[in-house]
Amino acid sequence: MPVDHAKIKFLVVDDFSTMRRIVRNLLKELGFTNVEEAEDGAIALQKLQAGNFEFVVSDWNMPNMDGLTLLQTVRADERLKTLPFLMITAEAKKENIIAAAQAGASGYIVKPFTAATLGEKMTKIFEKLGWT
């Protein structure tokens, strides 16, 4: 299924607004301009259930609902379970990566990252989805 990149609707989830802005800017650099934001997992979940998002980029460590719980909840939701989900982790801790993979993350990325690294991760995910 070929997809127009500019139209893919993203949800960026992070409790730190500076970080949301960073991710949003990086996505923009890569040509993804349809981006919305959520401040934590709980708000993200509401938005995901309400709107037709096509891609989630989420931080791990957040108040109320963390990224891992969000991922698990998304994967358990009949309507959302196939949603591409890129997890941002603060460090390359083995058990974090394992937990993310086991919970069904489409990919993970370690802070800080550049547009190129982000692009690389996204391309991999798109390839798997057949969105190229």
Place this chain on the structure above:
Amino acid sequence: MSDFSGMEDLLQDFLVEASDMLSGVDNKLVDLEKNPNDRNLLNDIFRGFHTIKGGAGFLNATHLVTLCHLTENLFDKLRTFEMSLSPELMDLIMAATAGVRSMFDTLERGSQPRTADPALLDGLKAALAGQLVVPAAAQGQPLGAVPTAPPPVTVAPVTVAPAPTAAPSPQPLSPKVGGASATATPDWDGLFQAVATTTPAPVASVAVAPLPPSVPAVAPQVVAAPAPAPAPAPAMPSLPVVAETPEQIIAHAVGRRTIDKPGYQGPPAGRRPEEKTRDNSIRVDTGRLDQVLNLSGEIGLTKNRLNSLRSDIINGRSDSETLHSLDQSVSQLDLLVSDLQNAVMKTRMQPIGRLFQKYPRIARDLARSLGKDVELVLVGEDTEIDKTMIEDLSDPLIHLIRNAVDHGVEPSAERPALGKPTKSEVRLEARQEGDHIVLVISDDGRGMSAERLRAKALEKGLITDEEANAMDERQSYNLVFLPGFSTKDVASDVSGRGVGMDVVKTNIQKLNGSIEIKSSPGKGSTFTISLPLTLAILPVLLVQLGNQPFAVPLSMVREILPIDIALVQEVGGRATMVVRGEVMPIYPLPFLLDWIPERTPEYGVLMQTSEHTFILAIDGFMGREDAVIKSLEDFRPKGVAGVTTLSNGQIVLILDMKELMSNLGGGRGVPRSTFIPPQALAA
């Protein structure tokens, strides 16, 4: 010159958000001292450092990342109860937050922070390795000490901890700290793929699956910091050498904060140069911005309507319908513009809690260094106040809090004998009263004696004998605002030598505010600061003397009444008038301004300040107006708060009634003869 070209916006955002977060962390640390096992607090603090670290990584602030990382790891151990909080550890953590803050200051000036104090880093690493630093004199330790500070009496001898003979704990940090690059990291991708593909159906694994036994769990501390630039952090020795005592570590780390320096005497009259770049961005609730947007849209529509009416009128249409529409549109515009002014003003309003956040930590550090037990109670943090005022209030409030802790409250040991609880309370309270914001700083300490204050001022030659005798209690307290006044014979190294209070008063006055002192010996002192809600717009009443208009703040005006000079009576040498059974003093405006009256006043404005109720006698009125205050930068005649421009372009002085009244020496009244113009007397 900036290390952040191209990233200035990002840096600014980061600093605003991260500084808020750090202040939150500081406060939670103070709470944590009371409840060391509160998991929520530990989690929140952990997340604070974690988040700051994440943002700092994108700014390439390697050393900030390292410092946050170490502190975060410490909290990770604390929140999993692998380690427990001790006073020594708490001091180390406090020093770490101070280190982070000082790095923020460096970032604010546009440079990359250098490495944190090595002693602090070593202390953190040692703590992580379970070798808790030094059983130092935790109590009475001069947290804010500068090298010149005399050692506090309560300091116990400092002993360096013997290095544990057996140190079985693994090195807490990989020697690669900071040196790891993307290529040097282990094959996480491979690991991720392996796990992701071997996990059968990700959809099914809702619960956190246990780690497969084939993948050994790795201690969370073994982490390569994801920093691109190599950090000069030394490789961790297995037995850390505590090169400096914690006091030194802490003194170094904390000492960099200007406000923590005991010798810091409050700001000079001007802004400090390094503050120029400070906080020129603001966080605004989007709802408020939407309101601004809405209103400006409406104004646009009204403007279009006026444009079309104008062409109608130019083309000769002047029937009643057109004029009625014109009238309507102008009234509508009037309404919309004042709504817009309010809405824009609201975007500048910030909860004062942002300012208050910093204080519990300052009070705590200071109290500890003085061997006092002080709780700073904050009330009314939601009170909103203009952003410029928040910034300008910061230093005066810090000074007052430091004063309360240093001079106000007694050392814990002395309090029981006075029938007071060991813990003293300093309250910082904010509330809105009408169109004023009131800030109250009070303590339950020694209080001040009016008599002693007078004696001191006399001794210092600040007042004369005669003046001292004429002073009431309130005036005596105000003596502390005189430049060069200090009641301590030996200035404390903490809150200065009495240089600060006059600066406090000047700063408050610059904001069109006032400060009052109440005190009762043995029970404590209260400083009350009253400030206008905003500096920008002031509703005024325009009064006239001859043809000259003056503006007086509408907030003080209670009513307007005619003056019949025949009904003005002299009571005890003061001109008065009876208003509904109440005897009120009358002050002719020309007299207050030192003008020679040209005619007998016909009107009176009944005014109320916090101290006096009186009638201001004037010649006439022009009406009310919302004055946009322009301050007179360097030139400020006594009794003039500022100037404003009227709709016809005329410039009008806004009178500062309080100051004009103070010319009279306590509102003792003026004789009736001052009402009558000299030429009338001559006639």
